[in-house]
Amino acid sequence: MKIVHILVGKANPHTMSGVNKVVHYLATEQHRSGHEVQVWGLTDSKRPASHEHEYKLRIFPTCRSRFLLSDGVKAALQELGPQHRVHMHGVFIPEFPMIARRLRRQGIPYGVSPHGGFAPGSLRQNGLAKKIFIALFDRAMLAQATLVHAVCEGERCDILGQVPGARVITVPNGQDLSFLEGFVAKPMPSPRPVAGFIGRLDMITKGLDLLLEGFAQYKRGGGRGVLWLLGDGPHREELERAAGTLGLADSVVFLGARFKEEKLQAIANMDLVVSTSRRDVMPTGCLEAAAMGKPLLVSRETNLGDYVESFQSGFVLAENRPAQIAEALKIFEAKYFAHDVAGFSRNSRAMIENQLNWRLIADQWTRTTYLEVCPS
Numbered sequence: 001m002k003i004v005h006i007l008v009g010k011a012n013p014h015t016m017s018g019v020n021k022v023v024h025y026l027a028t029e030q031h032r033s034g035h036e037v038q039v040w041g042l043t044d045s046k047r048p049a050s051h052e053h054e055y056k057l058r059i060f061p062t063c064r065s066r067f068l069l070s071d072g073v074k075a076a077l078q079e080l081g082p083q084h085r086v087h088m089h090g091v092f093i094p095e096f097p098m099i100a101r102r103l104r105r106q107g108i109p110y111g112v113s114p115h116g117g118f119a120p121g122s123l124r125q126n127g128l129a130k131k132i133f134i135a136l137f138d139r140a141m142l143a144q145a146t147l148v149h150a151v152c153e154g155e156r157c158d159i160l161g162q163v164p165g166a167r168v169i170t171v172p173n174g175q176d177l178s179f180l181e182g183f184v185a186k187p188m189p190s191p192r193p194v195a196g197f198i199g200r201l202d203m204i205t206k207g208l209d210l211l212l213e214g215f216a217q218y219k220r221g222g223g224r225g226v227l228w229l230l231g232d233g234p235h236r237e238e239l240e241r242a243a244g245t246l247g248l249a250d251s252v253v254f255l256g257a258r259f260k261e262e263k264l265q266a267i268a269n270m271d272l273v274v275s276t277s278r279r280d281v282m283p284t285g286c287l288e289a290a291a292m293g294k295p296l297l298v299s300r301e302t303n304l305g306d307y308v309e310s311f312q313s314g315f316v317l318a319e320n321r322p323a324q325i326a327e328a329l330k331i332f333e334a335k336y337f338a339h340d341v342a343g344f345s346r347n348s349r350a351m352i353e354n355q356l357n358w359r360l361i362a363d364q365w366t367r368t369t370y371l372e373v374c375p376s
Helices: 018-032 071-078 095-106 120-124 127-143 153-162 208-220 236-245 260-268 284-291 305-311 322-337 342-354 358-373
Strands: 002-008 036-043 056-061 084-089 110-113 147-150 168-170 194-198 226-230 252-256 272-275 296-298 314-316
Touching: 002 018, 002 095, 018 036, 018 084, 018 284, 018 358, 036 071, 056 071, 071 095, 084 095, 095 110, 095 127, 120 127, 127 153, 147 153, 153 168, 194 208, 194 260, 194 284, 208 226, 208 236, 208 322, 226 260, 236 252, 272 284, 272 322, 284 296, 284 342, 296 305, 296 322, 305 314, 305 342, 314 322
Parallel strands: 002 036, 002 084, 036 056, 084 110, 110 147, 147 168, 194 226, 194 272, 226 252, 272 296, 296 314
Antiparallel strands: none
C-alpha cells in the first residue's frame, strides 16, 4: 500500500507536539510492515529535519498566504495516483482544504485526523474564528473525506456534532516500545512518593490549575509526596506563582522541557504519572509512562479512563475536581508505603504491549481501516 501522511511540522518525535509523535510512530510501523510510506511536513522553518526516520520524509515550505500551496506541494500532489492513501493530520489548517480539493479532482482518497481539534474546550479558544473556518472550509473537507479519524467515542461525537455526515472511524493512539531500547534507568531513591505530570504547561487544557489545587489539598491533609512538572509551555510562570500562593514552593518542582535520555530518566524516577486534562486525546506522556511501567492517575477527559480501568493500571477520577485528585493521591500514597504498587506497574506495561501499541494499531490502519473505507 502507498501511504502519504501530511502534517504541519516535521514529524519529530522528540518535540512536545503529540501530532508529530503520532505521525512519526504510525508511519514508522507502517513502513516496517512493508508499505511505501511518505511523510510530508509543511513548515516555515528552513532547518532540515534532525530526527532519525525510516520512512521518506519530504519538507515543504508554507506560503506567506497559508491558503496557497507552494509549487513543491503542487508538484508532489501531481505525483500521486488513486492507489495512494493520503492521511492529513489536523484541522483549522488553511492548506488542508486546498490539498483536499486537488485530491478530489485527481480521484485520490484521503482521510483526516482532527487530533482533538473539535473538542468543546478547544472550540472555545478563538471560537468565532474557528466557527467561521469550519463553515467555510473544514466541514466540506471532512464531509467529502473517505474517513475521519477519532481516537475514542467522545471524539467521534465531537466530530459528528460539527460534520453530521462524516464517515468516522475510531482507532486509538498508541506507544512505540522501541524508544526504551538501550535505556538504563538510574534510580533516585526517594523516601516519599513522586507524582509527575508530563506534557505542555497549558494550564486550562491540561487542567494544571486543578492538579495544583488538588495537590495542595492532599498536602494540607498530611500528604508526604512531591509533584514534578516535566515540560514547558505558555503558563509556566503563572503556574509557578500559583504553586507559591498555595504554599507548595517546597513540594512542586518544575523540571522544564527535557528530551531523550534526560526525559526518560525523569519519568523513571516518578512513582505515579498524573493527567487531569479538561480535554485531551490520549496524552502521549501518559502512554510513554505506561510503557515504562508507571501507574496512572487520569481524568475521563484524557480518553484513557476505559483502558486504565480495564487493565487496572491506576486510578480514574470520577469527577475532575481538586477534592477527587487529593483523595486519589492519598490512596496512592498509602499503597506506596505499603509496597503495593507493583501490580499497577505490570498492568500499565501490559496495557501498552497488548492494546495501545503502535505496531498493533498501524496494522489495524493498513489491514482494515484504509481498506474498509477505500478498497483497492
